[in-house]
Amino acid sequence: MNFTSDNVSGAAPEILEALIAASTSGPMPSYGADPLTARVTEKISALFEREAAVFPVSTGSAANALALATLAPPYGAIYCHEMAHVNTDECGAPEMFTGGAKLVGLPGAGGKLTPGLLRATLEKAGVGVVHSVQPAAVTLTQATEAGTVYTPDEIAALAEVARSYGLPVHMDGARFANAVVSTEASPADLTWRVGVRVLSLGATKDGALGAEAIVSFDPSLDESIQRNRKRFGHLLSKQRLAAAQLLGWLGDGAWLRHADHANGLAARLGDGLAGAGATITHPVEANMVFATMPEAEADALRGAGAIFYTQALGDDRVEARFVTSWSSTVDEVDALVAAAARHISG
Amino acid sequence: MNFTSDNVSGAAPEILEALIAASTSGPMPSYGADPLTARVTEKISALFEREAAVFPVSTGSAANALALATLAPPYGAIYCHEMAHVNTDECGAPEMFTGGAKLVGLPGAGGKLTPGLLRATLEKAGVGVVHSVQPAAVTLTQATEAGTVYTPDEIAALAEVARSYGLPVHMDGARFANAVVSTEASPADLTWRVGVRVLSLGATKDGALGAEAIVSFDPSLDESIQRNRKRFGHLLSKQRLAAAQLLGWLGDGAWLRHADHANGLAARLGDGLAGAGATITHPVEANMVFATMPEAEADALRGAGAIFYTQALGDDRVEARFVTSWSSTVDEVDALVAAAARHISG
């Protein structure tokens, strides 16, 4: 009953298999010239219905920071949701990789940016003023930190605001697979077709051990991404390590299968907790459930064997976060719901 | 007959086994709080006969740059051999991670720094002068880029010069296992006992897929390494990926067994090439052989199926580099030697 994060799980079977095969297949050219990397690029291009450049890396923070460093100059401002991982959980990696760009975190219900606030913020941003950092990029998280997802239309509306200021759009897709399943939209309809220029495509939270891909839809960015990837220590000598994981993940649709599994369990959990009387904070659209309850009740759930994070809200209440993954089980979810039924008073 | 680098090989069996076990062992705390990381730290502390802090990362460039960023301020000078990987093959990663420190490459036979030149250089370095970057650190490569190794006494003599200027010593141990086997010295005698403060301990070239460890012998550095590792995107969420590889590598002495194998084959190859009439450039002390020959003869070796790098020397001569690894075989070496006997005129 470990619901702390989708990064506590091990490797999904398809990914492990691919890793074993890659590990034992003899000499391969290093630094990305291997055949597995070529196949990942083909696979991703096919899935996204467009030629894309693909740069495998080991962590999501690296994927995000490298992408943003390509889009924003050191004197740039990058607009994101105030809860965004890049803004709160990467210890300043984007600021570091960009050489000092400024992240501007904006509020928005359900962890989502809104076109209105984005436009209003850009209007006052001092474009062209020498004293002001200059608007440089917008980054969206899909699925969001609140477990919600952007629809293609919502992305398009935000990208349109960005476009009107000449800003490229980056997507932090650490949970992109969950969003694809949730929206039933195609990868293309969630990205380049609605204005996303670079995507951090995350496999780690969805069954890999450590494999993410920077997916660039703009060839003019590739040289910069490639150089920076090396210079920040993120070019793997035996890149087959990451490429194999990505192949196993994407291979026969495993990525969507696992995301569907996780999303389904989150929905089941959300319904169960709501039924038990907990207040569900955000719509459950991906693989995370946020619920508020008295601290004592959260402690009781922990006493029943559940592991999860809480954030104090004051007044002895907490917001609990439950994350499901490819390796979560119906039994675990049902056990947690049963405990909730016993301990949550509503 | 792929002798281009020790990074073209796949995973050694012990490492793959450990990886499989780690991948299927259920939920584990993320970001390094997992039990495997704890065991790696214990294991390395035991092998080095001293409590050490261990920070697994995915690449050697990351290990080196993070270590140097901890030792040198942005206005520092880092002294290294002019052929050092940090100076020539990391696309400016140390300069980036340190915020602009200056690498000062010094010549030296066999890829090795000498205490005399290091001292003479430091004497003229402008210590205390506001206009001059300030001496900040010395970094040694063990085994060197030339396939030689430093003895404990040689390291001690260099560290003594460094110490007299208050400079810490870092060791780039991408091929540390090869040096341990070659010198028959203990890990401790090659590092902290002779003045090394931080070691980049590399497993990737010796059988891992992507696993290196920053090994710190100075607890005052740990906070900075930890912070920077995160901020440069090198803290793995599922750190078991790297920790498992390191455990499999160190586990039952596999690391030294594989290095011994590779070193032995390099020696065999060096003898064979010399016997065939090639000029061996550097003493063959680890897993690399450098040999000069006419370009036409190198081409003939390639025609016989060998893959390797050459560097033009002018006069239609080249210096060829042959690297052996855990996965190289006696048959490959002997086939190359046989080809050399046919094609090299001496």
Add this chain to the structure above:
Amino acid sequence: MNFTSDNVSGAAPEILEALIAASTSGPMPSYGADPLTARVTEKISALFEREAAVFPVSTGSAANALALATLAPPYGAIYCHEMAHVNTDECGAPEMFTGGAKLVGLPGAGGKLTPGLLRATLEKAGVGVVHSVQPAAVTLTQATEAGTVYTPDEIAALAEVARSYGLPVHMDGARFANAVVSTEASPADLTWRVGVRVLSLGATKDGALGAEAIVSFDPSLDESIQRNRKRFGHLLSKQRLAAAQLLGWLGDGAWLRHADHANGLAARLGDGLAGAGATITHPVEANMVFATMPEAEADALRGAGAIFYTQALGDDRVEARFVTSWSSTVDEVDALVAAAARHISG
């Protein structure tokens, strides 16, 4: 009737005199070893009743960014008012000089930080969490961007919160002289006695042409300030240029005389505008007046010859900012007040 800023004025007579004397006094050692710099240091130490290290530079942005780069690591968070010059008007200089630290702008009436919000923010800042930038410093602006001043007690209360989290306090004193005059407190009582560790002491807005001093009350910071000043191109070879201006400014109390003049005119202007029916936004405690009025009325004032900035508030209203300086005159102020009486309807 130029009220756009206190940086539109030329040099005050005492400063010009000192500059002329310094320019014609023959050879002097360069890079700060000149006698004028020594005298500035003595003078500032005397005025602040404590030995201080003094680093003259040409701009306030440089003074602030160098001071903050000394206080905050690249993975640090720096807390400031959301209107602070460092946060809005230096194009990311602090982020650049620190290597990517994060400025956290907090709201607060009258441009002033409050201890309560500062403490609440620090409580949620993730101290010790590897994913979070770490609280590193607090910076206060004195006088503030809103033309108000902090009392010694207010500074002490903020510094106490900072101290409880181990954070040093920096003060952006671009208008420090105005604050000294306004509070009638001693320089010491406004800085180190109430917890300020480094002060950016600004002369430019108060009569110099380009001279600011980083004043450090903590000798452990001096090496870093000195190095960074050079490395960021802010060590003047003929430092007499800045030192002479500072000497002329501080010499016989000119700095306070000029500030008193400017503050007095601002008060007169504030009263006059209020009398005419404008809404004064912030208490007029230094040399700035903020007043809201319909845009048409602001245009009418401009038509009458006044120059000043406005910020649109929506609803056809604007907030106008009027800044007085050592060179503003009673006649200018009275002319503006007269125009206001004609054009502002209240």
Add this chain to the structure above:
Amino acid sequence: MNFTSDNVSGAAPEILEALIAASTSGPMPSYGADPLTARVTEKISALFEREAAVFPVSTGSAANALALATLAPPYGAIYCHEMAHVNTDECGAPEMFTGGAKLVGLPGAGGKLTPGLLRATLEKAGVGVVHSVQPAAVTLTQATEAGTVYTPDEIAALAEVARSYGLPVHMDGARFANAVVSTEASPADLTWRVGVRVLSLGATKDGALGAEAIVSFDPSLDESIQRNRKRFGHLLSKQRLAAAQLLGWLGDGAWLRHADHANGLAARLGDGLAGAGATITHPVEANMVFATMPEAEADALRGAGAIFYTQALGDDRVEARFVTSWSSTVDEVDALVAAAARHISG
């Protein structure tokens, strides 16, 4: 008899006059929108026979580092003479401003780069190799650190090598006026006509107190220079401070008059020292004389009242550097020559 540097002198009379006029001429727009800056731009464009963008700053290190930051990406290599000020005397400023680019210092007689070595170095630089920093710019010092000057033909030959690798050329013209006088070439013939894209034009060593101008001949660079100037704290709020100095310097040819004076005295001194038996190390082509002599003789010259730098050569010999400036006098030079005649044995 202070020959330590041309930065020990005060302000030349024309410059001081211009500064006084600017200081007392009432309100002016700030941050470079003042009329003096516009006039400097016109004046420089006229002198260089081409529209140029001009960015006044306070120090030569700032001018150089800002120019190089515009030309080189963080993963770039910048080629310079090993004695170049940017390489040895700016405490890593170019590395800092560029975000970690690498300075590659090349040897060359008389402080001058040679096309042959530059080409040979670039040929081995690993263009396109992901592991190698990429050639990004060439920077020349005019006059050089050795007191020699490049002819237009020499610059053109170096620029041609640079051009063949797609590299822009920067010129550090801290002593540009001395080179103009020495070569009798026009400013245009020494810069853009022979391939220089950006010039650091230095007035400080030639009579200003603190005024340099980045002169850009490539409009595509201007936005970056402008942004970085602000972000590195080098945009003066009262830019008249620097603009006025530059106007006074260039105004009626004072810049060349002062340089001619300094060059003439250096030639006189060089002849005198040679006549006394000292070995002159480099051709005396600008305002610096380098001479080797026994340390005891240098001490005797100091005993006679001369102040200058020496560098130990071993064997009790030193290389002495004598720098003349606009404020040096014939009497001082003759007194030093007389002392040399007494003390130097040849």
